[in-house]
Every structure is written in C-alpha cells, then in structure tokens.
Amino acid sequence: MATSLSELVGAAAAAAAAGRWQEAERIWEQVKQLDGGNVQALFSLGVHAFQRGDATAALELLQAARAQAPKDPMLAVTLSRVFRELAQPEREWEAIVDALRIDAYFLPGLLGKAEFLERRGRTRMAAAAFRDALTVASDESQWPPALRRRLEHARALVQADTDGLTAYLAHRVAATRATVHATLADRWDEAVSILAGRTRPYRSECNQLHVPRLPAITFYDDALFPWMRELESRTEAIKSELQSMLESSGDAFVPYIQYRPGDPVNQWDKLNHSRNWSGFHLYAHGEPVQAHLSQCPRTAEALALVDAAEIAGLCPNAMFSALSPGAHIPPHTGETNVRLVAHLPLVVPDKCMYRVGYDRRKWREGKCWVFDDTIEHEARNESDQMRVILMFDVWNPLLSHAEREMAAALAGAMREWRSAGEVERML
Incomplete structure (x- = not known):
C-alpha cells in the first residue's frame, strides 16, 4: 500500500490516467490531508468537483491551488471555466487575461479568449483571437487531442471570417479596381487575398543561384x-x-x-x-x-x-x-x-x-x-x-547580357567548389 506522499501522488495520477476517477479522487484527498497546500491535489480535486457539477467546491479548491502557484496559466484558465459555469463573465474574462499575462502564447488561454468573445457576439474580434490560437497550435498533426475539437471550430470560424472579409474588400474597391489597367488588375486581386489572410505572399525561393532585386513575377508578359x-x-x-x-x-x-x-x-x-x-x-x-x-x-x-x-x-x-x-x-x-x-x-x-x-x-x-x-x-x-x-x-x-555571363560564371564557380569537395572526400 502506498504510504509516502510521492507514492500517493503517483498512484492518483495512474488511477486518473486509467479512467478510475473515484479512486483517483479518493487518493488525492489523502494527499491533501498530508499536504494541505499540494497544488496538484488541489487542482485535481477542483477539476473532479467541477466535473460533478459542484462549481462552488471547484472554485474554492482551484483558488487555493492558485494561491500556491500564481504563475501557472492552467490554473487561471481552469478558473475561467468555473466562472463561466457560475455565470460570472467579468471574472471569467479577468481569469483569461491573467492566464495570458503569465504566458501570451498559452494555447488554452488563447482559445478561451476567442470563445469568450464569440459567445459575446464579437465575431470579428473572436476570429482574430482564433487566428492567434491557430498560429500557436502550428501544424494540425501536432494538435493536442484534448483541444482538437476546439481548434477545428477555430479553423472554421477563421475561414468564414476570411471569406467574408475577402468579399467585402473586393466589393468596396471594385470601382477603383476597374480604373486599373487590365495587365495590372490581377496583382490587386492578390493584394485583397493577402490582406484578408486568404493567401500568403509568394516570393522567389531558389534552390541554387538567387539573384536579388529581380521581381517575383508569376507569368511573364x-x-x-x-x-x-x-x-x-x-x-x-x-x-x-x-x-x-x-x-x-x-x-x-x-x-x-x-x-x-x-x-x-x-x-x-x-x-x-x-x-x-x-x-x-x-x-x-x-x-x-x-x-x-x-x-x-x-x-x-x-x-x-x-x-x-x-x-x-x-x-x-x-x-x-x-x-x-x-x-x-x-x-x-x-x-x-x-x-x-x-x-x-x-x-x-x-x-x-x-x-x-x-x-x-x-x-x-x-x-x-x-x-x-x-x-x-x-x-x-x-x-x-x-x-x-x-x-x-x-x-x-x-x-542584361553581361548579367547572364555573370550568372553563368557564378554558377560555374559554385560547381567547381563542390566538385573539389567531392574529390577531397574521395581521397
């Protein structure tokens, strides 16, 4: 039987990982009795209370945990969820802001901020916050499983906002665009797309010789x-x-x-x-x-x-x-x-x-x-x-013709350098 504090903590974590929630809560209570300020126990018991629907008990436990670890953004975000359940939006927002003050790139905090704004009907501000969250989340293959559903929602809302903004910008400048010469109009369609966030700027990316200050033109005249x-x-x-x-x-x-x-x-x-x-x-x-x-x-x-x-x-x-x-x-x-x-x-x-x-x-x-x-x-x-x-x-x-010769000479010099290196490796 586990007797030391560290053994109890390990047993509680293992029970929770296995989905044995009642056993985990019972062990966390033992940890709390041995160490009343144990942050992990206070946090876990607070989450258990919240999952049971006891928001008042959850608030007391989570606030006690945060008093012990004021620089933990997860505690602030979790408190924000409790305040949401208690219909206290001002305190919910304050907790979200506190989490992002601790870590401006904390993904659950960014999602909480965006979701708060969306529920308040501030859709465009929510879309901007969701964009920040998606940027932090990086590649979809690396999304945390616990946040995947929320990130999928974020992506859908951002896409809808982007489509709406693109259409709005195109409509607002349509008359002005009509005055631009036909050979130049496409660049302004792309400018609208980039400004709205639908596409990114495409630049010249050379695998070998790159000559700077040449314009990145897609299709030439x-x-x-x-x-x-x-x-x-x-x-x-x-x-x-x-x-x-x-x-x-x-x-x-x-x-x-x-x-x-x-x-x-x-x-x-x-x-x-x-x-x-x-x-x-x-x-x-x-x-x-x-x-x-x-x-x-x-x-x-x-x-x-x-x-x-x-x-x-x-x-x-x-x-x-x-x-x-x-x-x-x-x-x-x-x-x-x-x-x-x-x-x-x-x-x-x-x-x-x-x-x-x-x-x-x-x-x-x-x-x-x-x-x-x-x-x-x-x-x-x-x-x-x-x-x-x-x-x-x-x-x-x-x-110019002189620059063509320069390009050929420079590429040739690079090839000579690499060829000499191959010989060195063989010797």
Missing part, C-alpha cells in the same frame, strides 16, 4: 519573348513528332523525379521513380540528348528559336513532360531565378490545372506561357487522359 509566336505556329509539327515518338519509343519516357536511396524525398515521395510524371528529355542539365533530338528534328528546330538559358551543368533543359491521369505535382520551387520555364501545351484534356503562386491557369493547346519556377507552383491532372507539354528553359529577360 508574352511581349518579352519575341520567339513565342513563331514557336506556337509550329505546334502541330511538334505534336506530330511527339505522337510518332510515343508510338515508337514510348518507353523512353522516364520518371522525372529520381532520388537515390537514402536521399530525403520530402514532398516527392509519391512521385519518386514514378511514371506518373515522366519526361522524354531533349536537353538535360545543359547537355543535348542527341539520340532524342534526332528523333524529333522539327522540335529541335523550334527549340533553336528560343532564347535558351545556358548555364553549364544546370540548363538548358527541354523535354516532353507527361502527367498521368489523376497525378498531382506537389507545390515546389526551382533552382534559379536567372532562368524562366516555358510550357508549350500539346495534349491537354479537361480538368488540368496549373498554379504559380496565387495565379491559376489552364493549359490551352498551342498557347505558350513563361513563368518563374522559383515561385511555388504545382500541377494537377484530374482527367482520365495523359497531359503532355513541351517544357524548356529560357533566360530571364530582365537580365
């Missing part, structure tokens, strides 16, 4: 690429070669994502070594794939028209990119903002979507576009047919 119309005029010839190649060499399409065993694949786990996203490479990491180019001479001629980015070991890249029915390329970012990526759609079934940052577009066969792949982007094929595009690299037109 067609007028910046004088080769584009001529390329588009050759769509049927390119598509014909694609179809012939598929009939004769379809197995030359290889998985686009090919991590080695032991490499961290992160978001690519579902596509790693999968033919759901595959490519027939014409140029790869700056080198021509002559065997494939010879199979597609008219496509090779079309690619010779473009202002291809040339950085040894990195680009140009060009390939027929195939996305299988139901496949999803998850959000990701590219290598460098000195080059952009172009798509010439060749086989485009319905229900295919492409997103770059805030902007969503649908491919149209024969209509080329150029985008900055260092801005988060993703693709979906929700049709029952294969989607195929010609994808290739071009220089960012906002760079």
Whole structure:
C-alpha cells in the first residue's frame, strides 16, 4: 500500500490516467490531508468537483491551488471555466487575461479568449483571437487531442471570417479596381487575398543561384519573348513528332523525379521513380540528348528559336513532360531565378490545372506561357487522359547580357567548389 506522499501522488495520477476517477479522487484527498497546500491535489480535486457539477467546491479548491502557484496559466484558465459555469463573465474574462499575462502564447488561454468573445457576439474580434490560437497550435498533426475539437471550430470560424472579409474588400474597391489597367488588375486581386489572410505572399525561393532585386513575377508578359509566336505556329509539327515518338519509343519516357536511396524525398515521395510524371528529355542539365533530338528534328528546330538559358551543368533543359491521369505535382520551387520555364501545351484534356503562386491557369493547346519556377507552383491532372507539354528553359529577360555571363560564371564557380569537395572526400 502506498504510504509516502510521492507514492500517493503517483498512484492518483495512474488511477486518473486509467479512467478510475473515484479512486483517483479518493487518493488525492489523502494527499491533501498530508499536504494541505499540494497544488496538484488541489487542482485535481477542483477539476473532479467541477466535473460533478459542484462549481462552488471547484472554485474554492482551484483558488487555493492558485494561491500556491500564481504563475501557472492552467490554473487561471481552469478558473475561467468555473466562472463561466457560475455565470460570472467579468471574472471569467479577468481569469483569461491573467492566464495570458503569465504566458501570451498559452494555447488554452488563447482559445478561451476567442470563445469568450464569440459567445459575446464579437465575431470579428473572436476570429482574430482564433487566428492567434491557430498560429500557436502550428501544424494540425501536432494538435493536442484534448483541444482538437476546439481548434477545428477555430479553423472554421477563421475561414468564414476570411471569406467574408475577402468579399467585402473586393466589393468596396471594385470601382477603383476597374480604373486599373487590365495587365495590372490581377496583382490587386492578390493584394485583397493577402490582406484578408486568404493567401500568403509568394516570393522567389531558389534552390541554387538567387539573384536579388529581380521581381517575383508569376507569368511573364508574352511581349518579352519575341520567339513565342513563331514557336506556337509550329505546334502541330511538334505534336506530330511527339505522337510518332510515343508510338515508337514510348518507353523512353522516364520518371522525372529520381532520388537515390537514402536521399530525403520530402514532398516527392509519391512521385519518386514514378511514371506518373515522366519526361522524354531533349536537353538535360545543359547537355543535348542527341539520340532524342534526332528523333524529333522539327522540335529541335523550334527549340533553336528560343532564347535558351545556358548555364553549364544546370540548363538548358527541354523535354516532353507527361502527367498521368489523376497525378498531382506537389507545390515546389526551382533552382534559379536567372532562368524562366516555358510550357508549350500539346495534349491537354479537361480538368488540368496549373498554379504559380496565387495565379491559376489552364493549359490551352498551342498557347505558350513563361513563368518563374522559383515561385511555388504545382500541377494537377484530374482527367482520365495523359497531359503532355513541351517544357524548356529560357533566360530571364530582365537580365542584361553581361548579367547572364555573370550568372553563368557564378554558377560555374559554385560547381567547381563542390566538385573539389567531392574529390577531397574521395581521397
């Protein structure tokens, strides 16, 4: 039989964890008799009393516990629940504020604050407080089970508030937006979305060379690429070669994502070594794939028209990119903002979507576009047919020719440094 105070505390905690509430309460009473100021016993007995519906006894016990541990935010929050039951909103609010004075990031306190405001009909203030709680709660996979239902409610209310605010802002500025030039209007739609909290700003995130002070533009103006119309005029010839190649060499399409065993694949786990996203490479990491180019001479001629980015070991890249029915390329970012990526759609079934940052577009066969792949982007094929595009690299037109040479030199120097390091490890 447990006799020491520490043994009794352990036995009470074990009984509570096993759901033996009456046994736990009986042992906590023994702890309280041995140590009248034991915070854990006073708190637990107060919670037991509250669960039985005896709010008055719960208040007395919890206030005694708080007197012993005035810096414990959980005691203040628990007292707020008792004051709520006793229909004392002023004291409930005071207890919540006290908890957040102790710890401004205390999740139960933030939820209590938001729920109090919501019950008082102050929905917009409640939404702001719920946003704070969701920020503190972080990723949903890490939500405490005891708070999950409350956090799900918080998320729903925040979403409703965000939708309402977005619609309100768009309506209020609609007349002013109509005066903005059509080529600039989309940025103000995104500004509304960011201001309302629906989306976040999307910035250039380069895995390799990042050139600062280049604007993060999702889709570039067609007028910046004088080769584009001529390329588009050759769509049927390119598509014909694609179809012939598929009939004769379809197995030359290889998985686009090919991590080695032991490499961290992160978001690519579902596509790693999968033919759901595959490519027939014409140029790869700056080198021509002559065997494939010879199979597609008219496509090779079309690619010779473009202002291809040339950085040894990195680009140009060009390939027929195939996305299988139901496949999803998850959000990701590219290598460098000195080059952009172009798509010439060749086989485009319905229900295919492409997103770059805030902007969503649908491919149209024969209509080329150029985008900055260092801005988060993703693709979906929700049709029952294969989607195929010609994808290739071009220089960012906002760079001068001298800056292109600088980019190639800098990337080359970095490659030399890494290559020397590989040799050192081998020696």
